[in-house]
Amino acid sequence: MEAVAVLKMYKWFYDQHVMLEWLACDDDASIKAKLKWSNEDHMTNNNTTEVPKIVNSKGNLVNRPNDKR
Numbered sequence: 001m002e003a004v005a006v007l008k009m010y011k012w013f014y015d016q017h018v019m020l021e022w023l024a025c026d027d028d029a030s031i032k033a034k035l036k037w038s039n040e041d042h043m044t045n046n047n048t049t050e051v052p053k054i055v056n057s058k059g060n061l062v063n064r065p066n067d068k069r
Helices: 002-015 029-035 039-045
Strands: 053-055 061-063
Antiparallel strands (some): 053 061
16 A cells, blocks of 8 residues: 555656655565566666666576566
8 A cells, every 4th residue: 555655646746747866765665666667668768778687686687577567
């Protein structure tokens, strides 16, 4: 529920033409997931063809899993 509220708040800011540079929150994975662009959106918005990377649990740099919304 909290993640949905944060997403609605973020969308409201966006509609008001307010761009957040950062957002302070606890380490709630559902909030991070709701606010994350899909890989395709990330590549389009950053004018790149490189898939975003993450560091996995083994410490390896890998392609970020894509969130299919």
